[in-house]
Amino acid sequence: MNSPIYVLGAGSIGSLLACELASIPSMQNEVVLLLRNQVRAEQFMAKQSLMTIERKFEQGSPKIQKKLKAKYPAELNVSTIDNLIVTTKTVHTEKALSNYLPFLNENSNILFVQNGLGVIEHLKRVIWTDESKAPNLYQGIITHGSFQKQDFHFVHAGLGNLKIAKVPSLNKSPAINGACVMVETLMKSRILNTSYLPYDDLLISQCEKLAVNACMNPNTAILDCLNRELSNIEEVKLLFKNIITECVDVFFKCIPSLSENEKARKTLVVPRLLEMVMYMGFVVCGDNSSSMRQDTLFKRDTEIDSINGWIVKLAEEVGYPANVNKTITLLVKARTQINQRRI
Ligand SMILES: NC(=O)C1=CN([C@@H]2O[C@H](COP(=O)(O)OP(=O)(O)OC[C@H]3O[C@@H](n4cnc5c(N)ncnc54)[C@H](OP(=O)(O)O)[C@@H]3O)[C@@H](O)[C@H]2O)C=CC1
Numbered sequence: 459m460n461s462p463i464y465v466l467g468a469g470s471i472g473s474l475l476a477c478e479l480a481s482i483p484s485m486q487n488e489v490v491l492l493l494r495n496q497v498r499a500e501q502f503m504a505k506q507s508l509m510t511i512e513r514k515f516e517q518g519s520p521k522i523q524k525k526l527k528a529k530y531p532a533e534l535n536v537s538t539i540d541n542l543i544v545t546t547k548t549v550h551t552e553k554a555l556s557n558y559l560p561f562l563n564e565n566s567n568i569l570f571v572q573n574g575l576g577v578i579e580h581l582k583r584v585i586w587t588d589e590s591k592a593p594n595l596y597q598g599i600i601t602h603g604s605f606q607k608q609d610f611h612f613v614h615a616g617l618g619n620l621k622i623a624k625v626p627s628l629n630k631s632p633a634i635n636g637a638c639v640m641v642e643t644l645m646k647s648r649i650l651n652t653s654y655l656p657y658d659d660l661l662i663s664q665c666e667k668l669a670v671n672a673c674m675n676p677n678t679a680i681l682d683c684l685n686r687e688l689s690n691i692e693e694v695k696l697l698f699k700n701i702i703t704e705c706v707d708v709f710f711k712c713i714p715s716l717s718e719n720e721k722a723r724k725t726l727v728v729p730r731l732l733e734m735v736m737y738m739g740f741v742v743c744g745d746n747s748s749s750m751r752q753d754t755l756f757k758r759d760t761e762i763d764s765i766n767g768w769i770v771k772l773a774e775e776v777g778y779p780a781n782v783n784k785t786i787t788l789l790v791k792a793r794t795q796i797n798q799r800r801i
């Protein structure tokens with residue numbers, strides 16, 4: 459790798475990716491965290507610039523510690539950022555990215571590893587309006603589970619995978635649509651289990667993950683419960699079925715590339731997605747407190763607008779009444795404000 463990989467969003471997922479990258483021999487001094495401000499940078503330095511990841515899925519929960527470089531906007535002294543991974547929550551993406559736009563150009567590679575949909579489309583509308591000058595954009599879908607134990611100390615609780623695809627661009631030649639060196643480097647990590655897919659295949663996975671998040675995240679936040687507490691309740695199963703039915707209708711009404719895709723037609727079907735949601739939510743991640751419940755408990759804004767809210771937004775554009783997802787979205791926003799008002 460002849461230029462650093464910057465990680466914007468050194469939280470549960472960003473820190474996991476940064477440490478796994480730093481574990482690759484050729485990358486030891488080539489991973490740079492982009493922290494929010496000088497205070498955060500000083501807090502990291504107070505930890506001797508060590509990031510800790512506990513591998514809970516391995517015998518004895520071994521800790522890996524990596525000494526990482528870290529910068530904040532005012533002290534970044536480079537001409538360009540060639541490779542950037544964005545792992546902020548979706549709701550913070552635009553503001554976080556705004557500090558680094560002067561360093562990004564049409565040759566830069568940006569990988570977004572986030573739940574939900576709509577972020578890249580939004581950034582293309584408000585920042586990269588001329589696609590010929592936009593960076594090479596990649597979308598990542600991650601099923602690893604990670605949570606913060608202490609500042610700059612995270613627990614890699616669930617072993618999963620990372621799927622990546624190049625987001626199609628009208629102005630980029632097909633040659634550029636292959637995996638860049640940053641993606642190839644991520645694929646060298648055994649733990650991350652990274653694969654590079656055609657975009658149409660990734661989009662199907664992204665919709666599957668959205669169905670899981672659209673059911674599990676808001677309802678655990680609204681009802682303030684662990685994932686597994688929603689299991690074996692007929693009313694929850696019916697609610698999930700209604701949420702997923704609206705999601706599937708919107709997928710095929712609003713995303714042309716999906717409606718023309720035979721594989722999508724066979725994969726994104728309600729009964730199959732309902733079983734996947736309950737397996738992922740109640741079994742694989744049953745003991746988790748969902749990221750959205752954690753955000754409401756810690757008085758943080760949630761990603762609801764990129765999940766159920768994105769379904770509602772697309773549905774409104776075609777006059778489809780996604781009333782279940784609309785109600786869920788409103789309830790999460792009410793729960794968020796109730797918690798934020800509490801002393
Ligand atoms: N955690 C998980 O298990 C999973 C998460 N995901 C998805 O991955 C994405 C990231 O989630 P996760 O890692 O859990 O989120 P976290 O909240 O743990 O991390 C987000 C990080 O972004 C940082 N950040 C926010 N604004 C800025 C800014 N302006 N400049 C620099 N840094 C900033 C925060 O910094 P600070 O510490 O200073 O607030 C925080 O460390 C989300 O879309 C999530 O849904 C997907 C699958 C599983």
Ligand SMILES: CC(C)(CO)C(=O)C(=O)O
Nearest residue numbers: 674675743746747748749
């Ligand atoms: C699958 C699930 C719901 C696991 O908690 C998740 O992705 C999240 O919490 O964001």
